[in-house]
Amino acid sequence: MKLRDLSDHVEYRAGRGIEEVARDLGIDPEGLVKLASNENPHGPSPAAVEAIRETAPSVHSYPKASHTDLQSALADRWDLDDECVWLANGGDGALDYLARATLDPGDAVLVPDPGFAYYGMSAHFHHGRVRRYRIDREGGFSITADTVLSDYDGERVVYLTTPHNPTGSETTLSEIETIADRTDDRTLVIVDEAYGEYTDAESASTLLDDRDDVAVLRTFSKAYGLAGLRLGYALVPDDWADAYARVNTPFAASEIACRAGIAALDDDEHVQRTVETARWARSYLREELDVRTWSSGGNFVLAEVGDAAGVADRAQRAGVIVRDCSSFGLPDCVRITTGTREETRLAVETINEVVGA
Numbered sequence: 119m120k121l122r123d124l125s126d127h128v129e130y131r132a133g134r135g136i137e138e139v140a141r142d143l144g145i146d147p148e149g150l151v152k153l154a155s156n157e158n159p160h161g162p163s164p165a166a167v168e169a170i171r172e173t174a175p176s177v178h179s180y181p182k183a184s185h186t187d188l189q190s191a192l193a194d195r196w197d198l199d200d201e202c203v204w205l206a207n208g209g210d211g212a213l214d215y216l217a218r219a220t221l222d223p224g225d226a227v228l229v230p231d232p233g234f235a236y237y238g239m240s241a242h243f244h245h246g247r248v249r250r251y252r253i254d255r256e257g258g259f260s261i262t263a264d265t266v267l268s269d270y271d272g273e274r275v276v277y278l279t280t281p282h283n284p285t286g287s288e289t290t291l292s293e294i295e296t297i298a299d300r301t302d303d304r305t306l307v308i309v310d311e312a313y314g315e316y317t318d319a320e321s322a323s324t325l326l327d328d329r330d331d332v333a334v335l336r337t338f339s340k341a342y343g344l345a346g347l348r349l350g351y352a353l354v355p356d357d358w359a360d361a362y363a364r365v366n367t368p369f370a371a372s373e374i375a376c377r378a379g380i381a382a383l384d385d386d387e388h389v390q391r392t393v394e395t396a397r398w399a400r401s402y403l404r405e406e407l408d409v410r411t412w413s414s415g416g417n418f419v420l421a422e423v424g425d426a427a428g429v430a431d432r433a434q435r436a437g438v439i440v441r442d443c444s445s446f447g448l449p450d451c452v453r454i455t456t457g458t459r460e461e462t463r464l465a466v467e468t469i470n471e472v473v474g475a
């Protein structure tokens with residue numbers, strides 16, 4: 119028996135975990151600072167942790183009420199109908215639902231380059247073809263309507279990331295609107311706001327009031343500190359109310375995830391503290407690093423360091439794990455997640471030393 123042809127499918131390579139790296143280097147994981155996966159340096163929302171503990175004795179039941187409750191809580195927050203909130207196993211799971219709901223075999227999608235690998239992967243799973251729009255370093259990696267539309271050729275789905283991973287650049291709401299206006303009626307614009315909490319920019323969810331060609335992606339993995347729990351969602355147009363039940367993996371968001379999500383949503387203190395730290399850290403990184411960096415709306419900063427693989431490797435030996443961006447097509451850049459003040463200072467010291475040596 120043979121699998122289908124998977125040669126077009128790229129493998130997703132996550133930033134390496136502390137335990138793996140420590141084992142390889144034969145050192146204590148306690149001595150490592152991981153700033154490679156845009157995780158929350160303050161840990162999970164404490165309210166979510168408590169909810170997880172309280173939920174443990176009832177995980178023999180399928181998630182039913184909790185799923186509905188989280189959907190309603192999010193619908194209230196975004197001022198949409200409950201049916202417009204598509205809960206999923208992480209933002210990645212929500213990307214799959216959107217691909218399932220839109221792509222016929224052979225349909226093309228347009229993804230940013232550099233950009234988040236899972237857009238293309240998800241499209242491939244659903245027998246889509248992947249085309250790319252180029253984001254220029256010379257243009258400060260900015261993504262405008264022109265950037266996207268000059269490479270647009272009637273694709274079924276266009277992916278935008280704002281703040282953009284791994285560069286940190288942001289696309290204004292009016293540019294997004296222009297993109298949605300100028301693309302075909304049958305083109306969906308997916309606005310990935312995985313880092314939406316870290317910016318002051320208005321969410322594209324407001325466009326859903328009078329458009330049926332935009333969907334917005336959000337996640338609990340970043341600002342809420344729940345990456346290990348796998349909880350995210352898409353906000354979709356009104357007209358799609360019936361589609362969720364047709365594309366949803368049954369119970370894709372677990373009972374624990376839903377209860378934790380409900381608790382985390384009300385934990386304003388944790389999100390505020392998280393965002394404040396990230397804002398401080400991204401300006402510290404930009405001011406103090408001896409290399410070229412770019413303005414970031416997220417919880418990370420892209421830095422041009424020369425040989426990214428070498429720099430990441432030497433930084434790791436010195437105890438700081440950062441993301442080598444070679445796999446994003448940026449072999450001279452690393453992405454540094456904003457840490458606590460202490461971690462961020464250590465990262466700057468280490469990178470400057472490694473680059474200067």
Ligand SMILES: *Cc1c(COP(=O)(O)O)cnc(C)c1O
Nearest residue numbers: 208209210234283312337339350
């Ligand atoms: C982290 C991230 C996501 C979603 O991650 P999940 O953990 O699956 O919620 C989506 N898009 C981008 C650009 C990301 O960086």
